[in-house]
Amino acid sequence: MILLLSLSFKNTPQKIREYFAFGDEEKKRLLLALCNEEPIDEAAILVTCNRTEIYISTHIENTNTLISLILKNCEDIIGMDIEHVRDYILCYTKRGAVSHLYKVSAGLDSMLIGEDQILGQVKDTIEFARECNTAHLYLNTLFRDAVTQAKKIKTETLISKSGVSTATLALRVAKDELSGFEGKKLLIIGASGKIGNIVLKNALSYDFSHIYVTKRSHNIDMSPNVRDRISIIEYNDRYQYIKDADVIISATSGPHFTLTKEHIKDNWDTESKKIFVDLAVPCDIDERIGSLDGASYYNMDDMKKYAVENNEKKKLSIEKANEMVKEGVEKFLKWELFQENWKVFSDATKSLEKEIARIGEKKTLEHLFYKIRDNGSLEALQSLIDTLSN
Template identity: 75%
Template sequence: MILLLSLSFKNTPQKVREYFAFGREDKERLLTLLCEEKEIDEAVVLVTCNRTEIYVSTESKNATGSVINIILEKCEEIVGRSIEHLRDYVFCYTEKGAVTHLYKVSAGLDSMLIGEDQILGQVKEAIEFARDCNSVHLYLNTLFRDAITQAKKIKTETMISKSGVSTATLALRAAKDVLSSFEGKNVLLIGASGKIGNIVLKNALSYDFSHIYVTKRSHNIDMSPNVMDRISIIEYDDRYHYIEQADVIISATSGPHFTLTREHILKNSLSVDQKVFIDLAVPCDIDNRIRNLKGVYYYDMEDMKKFADENNEKKKLSIERAKVMAEEGVEKFLKWALFQKNLEVFSSAVESLEEEIKRIGEKKTLEHLFYKIRDNGSLEALQSIIDIFQCN
């Protein structure tokens, strides 16, 4: 049985999701703890800024409740505090529900911004990380591989990603709505070397900002010659010194603490005339008390969700086609899984048929098989077999 526990932006407030925003070490520890349990055979943990999902494979078909309790207990060990009061936010999916959910997530159909591409990369990273931790084997490996393959097909054959925009794009659009134009404006980007920050930086370079200040904690920022004159890399500790010069301040780190606090902003900014602060982090990077400051426009991931909902309305036709394709992928995987779980049945049937052929010949053996299917199978099963033969 494949089982999934999910907390996402759809059903869980950001403050609650922050408890489950596991970093690399916590994910590795969680996978180890889960796979040490005899009830759990495989496990994958998917963590993004909008969701935390835990997929497990188990042979305990009638022990859904106990497996859920085990997962939550191990999460509690990682979080370091009781999460009993958070159970109402946890959605549970099993078998087809869990498989369908992963296919939709991989294709961007369950994203805040439908059709966005970043989630597919995050799903790939989740299964690769689980492989490195030796926490996946046949079933989850195959499930994630097939879901990723189908997601690529959906993105190629539908328009859900063609008209898609990223959270980074939504953030810059929000800033432009406030400032009307970016001409002559400066932006300060905290966390430019991170995944989301890097996407924001690439998007910012496509606009006519006068200058872009970016903090660095590593050296993986692309500084091609044609952009060097527009970007200044500053030390993270100097970030407050540049707030006065910046019109747009965006923070997108994965740290547990505020990158900007209200007190330090007031201390370092003499003028807050129309400054846009955008927080793209979970947990939050920017002290949201600044929203009450005069001239400050503050947006966080909850606001991005509202903007994404508006964008999603434009994609409805492509979404319906993508959902059908996802369902086709789900059915294909479920048939594989059913066949895989019954290999012994098929092997035994082949042996039995071989013996029957030796005894009464091929023709009579096949006739007996068809009569057996007719007499013991359901009407739907019989019709399915007839359809298969008619196709050939």
């Protein structure tokens, strides 16, 4: 059985999600601890800025026992009692868990319907679990099939055609506040990271007069056509550029604030409006900065209302994508049922071989059909007839 525990932007505040924003070392410890529990055979953990989801494959069906085991191990990693977050946790099992992963992979459960980044994160999730030796036959097959179906959905529908992501949405929010970017300057903290790099690439399509980026590595595009628009600054110098910047976007994976109210006061220009957008979980930017004169502050929770318009445009594509999800889920569940009952098929094959040797192929097949007729349901018989007719 596949079981999934989920905390997402849909029903869980960012402050709660931050407890479960596990880094790689924490994920590895949790995965290994979960698979050391007798009922849990496999485990994988998906962590993004909008969700944390724990997937397990198990040979028992006592949901309450499994939930308690998972949360107990989460408490050990987090280092505190998390009883108060139980009301936010959604549990999916069997078809529900499989269907949820298919929707997540296709971007159908994202804040921005159809966003592409989640597919890569799903791939990374199962790859990480494989490296930790906690994903085997069932989770490997589930994630592989979910990714394959997601790619098909993105190819055959329009849900991803607008190219909207959380990173581009951050710029849209800032643009609405400032009524355009002409003559404005942007500071990106964490431009070397996955999200920060997407922000930078999208920012180059706007008419910012200049873009400042902090670096922790050298993977920033500095091709000749953008070199005069970008200044790479040291992370430790970030506060010096606050006064000059109109839009400040932070997207690092660090555990601490990149900007705090106390440090920012010394570089504050009260004459100009400044937009702070925090794309990190846990938060990068001290939300108290939003109380400074002329400052506007947005984090991931604030993005929901800006996603509505994007999602409304995709209604027809969403309907088609959901139908394709159902097809994929049905295919996986049939594979799972077959896999779990392989011994039944193996024993039946041996029995049929003996019958064929005793009474011949024709009579053996006739007896098999009569057995299905007499012992199976009406639906099973009709399904067999439909299968044989095709």
